[in-house]
Amino acid sequence: xxxxxxxxxxxxxxxxxxxxxxxxxxxxxxxxxxxxxxxxxxxxxxxxxxxxxxxxxxxxxxxxxxxxxxxxxxxxxxxxxxxxxxxxxxxxxxxxxxxxxxxxxxxxxxxxxxxxxxxxxxxxxxxxxxxxxxxxxxxxxxxxxxxxxxxxxxxxxxxxxxxxxxxxxxxxxxxxxxxxxxxxxxxxxxxxxxxxxxxxxxxxxxxxxxxxxxxxxxxxxxxxxxxxxxxxxxxxxxxxxxxxxxxxxxxxxxxxxxxxxxxxxxxxxxxxxxxxxxxxxxxxxxxxxxxxxxxxxxxxxxxxxxxxxxxxxxxxxxxxxxxxxxxxxxxxxxxxxxxxx
Numbered sequence: 001x002x003x004x005x006x007x008x009x010x011x012x013x014x015x016x017x018x019x020x021x022x023x024x025x026x027x028x029x030x031x032x033x034x035x036x037x038x039x040x041x042x043x044x045x046x047x048x049x050x051x052x053x054x055x056x057x058x059x060x061x062x063x064x065x066x067x068x069x070x071x072x073x074x075x076x077x078x079x080x081x082x083x084x085x086x087x088x089x090x091x092x093x094x095x096x097x098x099x100x101x102x103x104x105x106x107x108x109x110x111x112x113x114x115x116x117x118x119x120x121x122x123x124x125x126x127x128x129x130x131x132x133x134x135x136x137x138x139x140x141x142x143x144x145x146x147x148x149x150x151x152x153x154x155x156x157x158x159x160x161x162x163x164x165x166x167x168x169x170x171x172x173x174x175x176x177x178x179x180x181x182x183x184x185x186x187x188x189x190x191x192x193x194x195x196x197x198x199x200x201x202x203x204x205x206x207x208x209x210x211x212x213x214x215x216x217x218x219x220x221x222x223x224x225x226x227x228x229x230x231x232x233x234x235x236x237x238x239x240x241x242x243x244x245x246x247x248x249x250x251x252x253x254x255x256x257x258x259x260x261x262x263x264x265x266x267x268x269x270x271x272x273x274x275x276x277x278x279x280x281x282x283x284x285x286x287x288x289x290x291x292x293x294x295x296x297x298x299x300x301x302x303x304x305x306x307x308x309x310x311x312x313x314x315x316x317x318x319x320x321x322x323x324x325x326x327x328x329x330x331x332x333x334x335x336x337x338x339x340x341x
Contacts, residue, residue: 048227094162224278224287229273234270241257
């Protein structure tokens with residue numbers, strides 16, 4: 001089997017620069033839904049019209065996912081009341097969208113009721129039956145666990161994490177599936193099966209949004225698609241900031257794992273942006289929710305005065321509760337950003 005790195009080089013992913021997003025450009029921090037029509041040009045042209053963005057960092061993202069699965073798959077992948085029909089609809093959407101958006105990288109073939117997705121960046125071939133269930137098994141190149149489902153296999157071809165929210169009737173909704181290898185201080189095992197309001201209850205300032213969560217879930221499923229952004233700061237470039245670190249880390253590694261120990265004497269700081277695409281599947285009473293993480297070195301922002309100033313304004317606008325929730329030392333961070341040596 002071709003290794004992921006060899007595939008990335010073979011298909012010239014090195015020439016695909018990551019998209020650039022800067023949510024603090026408003027100069028304010030808020031937790032409103034902030035839904036924008038999917039496909040709106042946000043400065044990245046055609047890439048903004050892709051649900052699944054593939055770029056030069058593909059190998060890094062895939063390697064991090066494989067590492068997380070090897071640690072313990074259930075720590076990062078959970079399902080709850082996720083029906084076979086909903087799983088089929090989601091798998092079909094992901095596979096077909098990949099083939100449409102990246103025909104040079106993903107080739108979908110069908111014969112009878114069987115389907116095959118040739119995933120050139122990873123070197124894998126995924127086989128599905130007539131119900132879009134995974135048929136056959138693919139052994140990960142790092143010796144990790146075999147894929148548990150079609151969703152698990154497809155997520156390992158992406159640079160996005162995926163969530164699926166489902167509803168029943170007029171008032172019940174729940175997080176039905178979650179493949180979260182790049183969590184930012186939250187855990188799949190804690191959130192799976194909860195409704196929208198309960199999932200977001202710990203976020204300061206979410207009370208107003210949560211009070212109309214049923215209407216928002218209906219919009220996610222029946223309207224759209226949408227894109228939105230959230231952001232925070234991290235003191236390292238690690239994609240995986242699960243609240244429970246892996247077993248066996250040394251004390252200093254445990255501190256570093258959190259990614260929130262800003263040291264003014266040895267400053268490292270990164271703007272962590274999540275692009276979230278919401279795509280409704282009304283026939284299945286479900287919506288796909290993608291989470292794509294981008295990291296920008298704040299040292300670059302210090303030298304870019306307009307963006308630096310907007311970031312500082314946004315930090316000034318954050319409540320004390322939001323600062324605590326995001327683990328930001330505002331005074332130390334602002335002093336470093338505004339006093340370039």
